[in-house]
Amino acid sequence: MAPLPPRSARVERQTAETTVHLTLDLDAADPTYRNATGVGFLDHMLDLFARHGRFGLTVEAEGDLHVDDHHTVEDVGICLGRALWEALGDKAYVTRYGEATVPMDEALARAVVDLSGRSYLVFEAHFDRERVGDLSTELVEHFWWSVAEHARLTLHLDVLRGRNDHHRIEALFKAAARALRQAVARDAEGDRLPSTKEAL
Secondary structure (H helix, E strand, C coil), X not given: CCCXXXXXXXXXXXXXXXXXXXXXXXXXXXXXXXXXXXXXXXXHHHHHHHHHHCCEEXXXXXECCCCCCHHHHHHHHHHHHHHHHHHHCCCCCECCXXXXXXXXXXXXEEEEEEXXXXXXXXXXXXXXXXXXXXXXXXXXXXXXXXXXXXXXXXEEEEEEECCCHHHHHHHHHHXXXXXXXXXXXXXXXXCCCCCCCCCC
């Protein structure tokens, strides 16, 4: 069989509230990342998401941060989800499922993903602070809902323990990255589509 082609996508989203340009490369030999959303803590989470998922990721966003961070965080999540959906294409030879449990000092988070074609998020985490840096903690769930909805994947995210909200959120992003890396991995010798439906 010929080598499987690399998978990447570029997504742009422009509204009255935000402008987002995002590129995602699932198969870069030497993946790099550069994320500038105007929300510093979100940039940090996107950087480590790319690093731990071994994804090439570039995000440039301008949003109405004079209002709050909601629209920017939501629209970056939408764009990341769309890029995942587009980059995966027909999902030929993907593993489909991925799972990772990641510690961050006292915090422990778990992510389980299915590239099912059906969007669903289960999010079991609580945060004690309203903000970590310049990110509203309530938007962590909303970000991942936007990703799951627009990538059409099933995603379970759980913070199993932790006291520090920075650590809880960071562990979640790292776990999600590593679970997605497993799920999008391809095996050219495996089933073309791991589904009895013959569709994902």
